[in-house]
Amino acid sequence: MAKHFVNDPSSLVVQSLQGLCAINPKLGLDVNNKVVFLADQDRSRVGLICGGGSGHEPSHAGFVGQGMLSAAVCGNIFASPGPTQVRRAIELVDNDKGTLIIVKNYTGDVLNFGLARERFAAQHPSKVDKVKFLVVGDDVAVGKTQGGIVGRRGLAGTVLVYKIAGALAETGAGLDEVYSVAEWVSQNIATIGVGLEHCHVPGTMAGEAHLTSSEIEIGMGIHNEAGVQRVSPVPPLSRLVQTLLDLLLSQSDPERGFLSIQGSGKDNAVLLVNNLGGVSELELAGIAREAITALSARGVRVLRVISGTFMTSLNMPGFSLTLLLLPSSSSTAAPPEDVILHLLDASTSAPGWKWTSCAPPSELPPPPAPLISExxxxxxxxxxxxxxxxxxxxxxxxxxxxxxxxxxxxxxxxxxxxxxxxxxxxxxxxxxxxxxxxxxxxxxxxxxxxxxxxxxxxxxxxxxxxxxxxxxxxxxxxxxxxxxxxxxxxxxxxxxxxxxxxxxxxxxxxxxxxxxxxxxxxxxxxxxxxxxxxxxxxxxxxxxxxxxxxxxxxxxxxxxxxxxxxxxxxxxxxxxxxxxxxxxxxxxxxxxx
Known part of the structure; x- marks a missing residue:
C-alpha cells in the first residue's frame, strides 16, 4: 500500500505524537526533541528510556506509562534520534535511583543514545553510575558468523525487556537489579519475522513490489531490510510456522542455537506474536493458534501468550514470533520463573501494551461431534x-x-x-x-x-x-x-x-x-x-x-x-x-x- 492518510509527511511524526498525548493526558511531549514522557514522574523509581526511529508504533512512545517506560525518544521514520534529543529525555526522567536506557541493536541508535549518555555523564560526573545502557539484539535471521561483529538486530522481543524492566522498577527495585534482570531477559529472547511484502514510507515514491504474488520473505527487518530467505509458493501457515520455529529453536545448526533448549519437555517459554503492521486480527489469532500448537508438539510449554501489534514496520503485511525462554528450576544465576511471569502480568498504564490473560493458554478444544442430520x-x-x-x-x-x-x-x-x-x-x-x-x-x-x-x-x-x-x-x-x-x-x-x-x-x-x-x-x-x-x-x-x-x-x-x-x-x-x-x-x- 503506497497511499496514506497524512497532512504532510514531514510533520507526520510530530502530529502522531501530539495525537497520542491528547488521547492520554498522563503523557507529556517535548515537541522540539520528539520526546514523550510521563508528565508526573516518580523520582523515587528507576527511570527507563527507550527510543529509535518512528514507524514502529506502538513502539516506542506507546509503551510510556506507569509500570513500563518513563520516556521514549522518537526519530524520523526509520531514522535514529540525535544525541540532543536523547540527552533531553535523560534530563526529563532524572531521578534519585538512576536511569536505564534500552535500545535495539542498530548502529544509529547505539551511537546516538550512547553519545547522549556520555555527554550527560561528562557534565554530571557524580551520576556516571546512575545511567546504565543496555543494547538488545534478538533477531535469529542472521547467523552467528555473519552477525559476529555487529550482533543480532533488535526486534519485537525488545518490548518484553521494556515490560519486565518497567514492572520491576515500579516495585522500587534499584538500578543494578533492574539492569541485571533486563540484561538476563535480553539474553534469553529470540525473534524471527516473515512478510508478504515490504512496507511503504509516507512521502516516498511508490516503488515496484519487492516480492511476487507467490513469494514470502523470511527474516525481514523492521526498517524494510531484505530477509535472508525467499520462499515460493507461499506455504500453508502450519508449514511456515514450523520453518520459523526451526530458526528459533535449532540446536544442531551451528549458526543458530541462540536459545539453550533442553528438550524432552523441560522448556517453558513466553510466546509473543507480533503484527508487523498489515496483518488482520483474523489472521493474527490463527497464527497464534498455530504457533502454540507447534510449540506444544515440540515439547515447549507455553506459559504466556502475548499477541497483538507491538513493534511494526509501518504497514508491512507480516508478523514475527518471539520466544522468551524461562529459567529452569535448577538455574541459580537467573531470576525465578514466577518472578518473570509476575512482572509480565503486572498492570501498566502504557497504551501500547495489549491485554493478556496472565495465564497459560488453554488447550485447543477437540473437534465437535458431527451434527445429526435433520x-x-x-x-x-x-x-x-x-x-x-x-x-x-x-x-x-x-x-x-x-x-x-x-x-x-x-x-x-x-x-x-x-x-x-x-x-x-x-x-x-x-x-x-x-x-x-x-x-x-x-x-x-x-x-x-x-x-x-x-x-x-x-x-x-x-x-x-x-x-x-x-x-x-x-x-x-x-x-x-x-x-x-x-x-x-x-x-x-x-x-x-x-x-x-x-x-x-x-x-x-x-x-x-x-x-x-x-x-x-x-x-x-x-x-x-x-x-x-x-x-x-x-x-x-x-x-x-x-x-x-x-x-x-x-x-x-x-x-x-x-x-x-x-x-x-x-x-x-x-x-x-x-x-x-x-x-x-x-x-x-x-x-x-
Missing part, C-alpha cells in the same frame, strides 16, 4: 434420482465448476461487492464435494442429499449467500418430500424448483431485475416450470439473466452500496448471479437428471 430426525419417504449415477456426476461437475470459477467471481465481487463471493461459493462447493466423496450425498436419497447441501451452505459458506442457498435447498427438499413416488421425475423437479423459489421470496425482498442471484434463479424457475422437459432452455435463460445484470441498477444486496457510476463503467455482472449461472450450466451438462 434427515435422521424423521422417517420421511426416501426418493431417488431417475439416474443415480448421473445425479452424482451432476453434483460433482457443479462443485468443480464453482471451484474453477472462483478467481473470476472474486474479481467481479472485488468491484461490485466485498470480494468474498468467489471464496464463499468455492468453500461451499468443496464441502459438498467432500460429502459426496464420503458417500453422505448420493442419488439414492435425493431429499437427504438436498438437506446435506443446505447444511453445508449454512455452516460452511455463511453470510448472505450461504443463507440464501441453504433456504433454497431446504425448501427444495420440503417440496420433494410431499411426493408419493419413489423416483424424482422431471416434473417433480420443476414443481419443487418453483415452490423453493416462492419460499425463498418470503425471506428476501429481491425480485428480478435486482442485480442479485435471484435474477438468474427466477429466469430458470419460470422457464423450467413452463416447460419441464426444456432444462437446457431454462439454463440458457438463466445465463442470459446473469449476463444482463451488467446493466441492471443495484437495488438490494451489497452492490446497492457501491457507487453507481463505477458499476456502469465496469459493466461487471453480479457475482452471485454469475455463480448461479456457473452452477446451472454445470448441472445441465448431465441432461435432465
Amino acid at each position: 434427515r435422521a430426525a424423521d422417517n420421511a419417504l426416501k426418493v431417488r434420482a431417475q439416474d443415480v449415477q448421473g445425479f452424482v456426476l451432476a453434483v460433482e461437475r457443479a462443485c468443480n465448476a464453482l471451484d474453477k470459477a472462483e478467481p473470476e467471481i472474486t474479481r467481479m465481487d472485488t468491484i461490485s461487492g466485498d470480494g468474498d463471493c468467489g471464496l464463499t461459493l468455492q468453500t461451499g462447493a468443496n464441502a459438498v464435494l467432500a460429502r459426496l466423496r464420503a458417500g453422505s450425498i448420493g442419488g439414492e436419497d435425493i431429499i437427504g442429499a438436498l438437506i446435506a447441501v443446505s447444511e453445508v451452505a449454512a455452516e460452511k459458506m455463511g453470510g448472505t449467500s450461504g443463507a440464501l442457498y441453504s433456504i433454497f435447498f431446504s425448501a427444495l427438499a420440503q417440496a420433494l418430500s410431499t411426493s408419493s413416488a419413489g423416483v424424482v421425475a422431471v416434473h417433480d423437479w420443476s414443481r419443487a424448483v418453483s415452490a423453493a423459489r416462492e419460499q425463498l421470496y418470503t425471506y428476501t425482498r429481491a425480485r428480478p431485475p435486482s442485480r442479485t442471484l435471484v435474477d438468474p434463479l427466477a429466469a430458470f424457475s419460470d422457464t423450467f416450470t413452463a416447460n419441464p422437459s426444456g432444462l437446457r432452455s431454462a439454463v440458457k435463460k438463466a445465463a442470459e439473466a446473469a449476463e444482463a445484470t451488467r446493466d441492471v441498477e443495484a437495488r438490494v444486496g451489497r452492490s446497492a452500496y457501491v457507487e453507481a457510476g463505477l458499476l456502469k463503467r465496469e459493466r461487471v455482472p453480479d457475482p452471485g448471479a454469475w455463480g448461479v449461472k456457473v452452477l446451472l450450466e454445470a448441472l445441465a451438462g448431465a441432461g435432465s437428471t
Whole structure:
C-alpha cells in the first residue's frame, strides 16, 4: 500500500505524537526533541528510556506509562534520534535511583543514545553510575558468523525487556537489579519475522513490489531490510510456522542455537506474536493458534501468550514470533520463573501494551461431534434420482465448476461487492464435494442429499449467500418430500424448483431485475416450470439473466452500496448471479437428471 492518510509527511511524526498525548493526558511531549514522557514522574523509581526511529508504533512512545517506560525518544521514520534529543529525555526522567536506557541493536541508535549518555555523564560526573545502557539484539535471521561483529538486530522481543524492566522498577527495585534482570531477559529472547511484502514510507515514491504474488520473505527487518530467505509458493501457515520455529529453536545448526533448549519437555517459554503492521486480527489469532500448537508438539510449554501489534514496520503485511525462554528450576544465576511471569502480568498504564490473560493458554478444544442430520430426525419417504449415477456426476461437475470459477467471481465481487463471493461459493462447493466423496450425498436419497447441501451452505459458506442457498435447498427438499413416488421425475423437479423459489421470496425482498442471484434463479424457475422437459432452455435463460445484470441498477444486496457510476463503467455482472449461472450450466451438462 503506497497511499496514506497524512497532512504532510514531514510533520507526520510530530502530529502522531501530539495525537497520542491528547488521547492520554498522563503523557507529556517535548515537541522540539520528539520526546514523550510521563508528565508526573516518580523520582523515587528507576527511570527507563527507550527510543529509535518512528514507524514502529506502538513502539516506542506507546509503551510510556506507569509500570513500563518513563520516556521514549522518537526519530524520523526509520531514522535514529540525535544525541540532543536523547540527552533531553535523560534530563526529563532524572531521578534519585538512576536511569536505564534500552535500545535495539542498530548502529544509529547505539551511537546516538550512547553519545547522549556520555555527554550527560561528562557534565554530571557524580551520576556516571546512575545511567546504565543496555543494547538488545534478538533477531535469529542472521547467523552467528555473519552477525559476529555487529550482533543480532533488535526486534519485537525488545518490548518484553521494556515490560519486565518497567514492572520491576515500579516495585522500587534499584538500578543494578533492574539492569541485571533486563540484561538476563535480553539474553534469553529470540525473534524471527516473515512478510508478504515490504512496507511503504509516507512521502516516498511508490516503488515496484519487492516480492511476487507467490513469494514470502523470511527474516525481514523492521526498517524494510531484505530477509535472508525467499520462499515460493507461499506455504500453508502450519508449514511456515514450523520453518520459523526451526530458526528459533535449532540446536544442531551451528549458526543458530541462540536459545539453550533442553528438550524432552523441560522448556517453558513466553510466546509473543507480533503484527508487523498489515496483518488482520483474523489472521493474527490463527497464527497464534498455530504457533502454540507447534510449540506444544515440540515439547515447549507455553506459559504466556502475548499477541497483538507491538513493534511494526509501518504497514508491512507480516508478523514475527518471539520466544522468551524461562529459567529452569535448577538455574541459580537467573531470576525465578514466577518472578518473570509476575512482572509480565503486572498492570501498566502504557497504551501500547495489549491485554493478556496472565495465564497459560488453554488447550485447543477437540473437534465437535458431527451434527445429526435433520434427515435422521424423521422417517420421511426416501426418493431417488431417475439416474443415480448421473445425479452424482451432476453434483460433482457443479462443485468443480464453482471451484474453477472462483478467481473470476472474486474479481467481479472485488468491484461490485466485498470480494468474498468467489471464496464463499468455492468453500461451499468443496464441502459438498467432500460429502459426496464420503458417500453422505448420493442419488439414492435425493431429499437427504438436498438437506446435506443446505447444511453445508449454512455452516460452511455463511453470510448472505450461504443463507440464501441453504433456504433454497431446504425448501427444495420440503417440496420433494410431499411426493408419493419413489423416483424424482422431471416434473417433480420443476414443481419443487418453483415452490423453493416462492419460499425463498418470503425471506428476501429481491425480485428480478435486482442485480442479485435471484435474477438468474427466477429466469430458470419460470422457464423450467413452463416447460419441464426444456432444462437446457431454462439454463440458457438463466445465463442470459446473469449476463444482463451488467446493466441492471443495484437495488438490494451489497452492490446497492457501491457507487453507481463505477458499476456502469465496469459493466461487471453480479457475482452471485454469475455463480448461479456457473452452477446451472454445470448441472445441465448431465441432461435432465
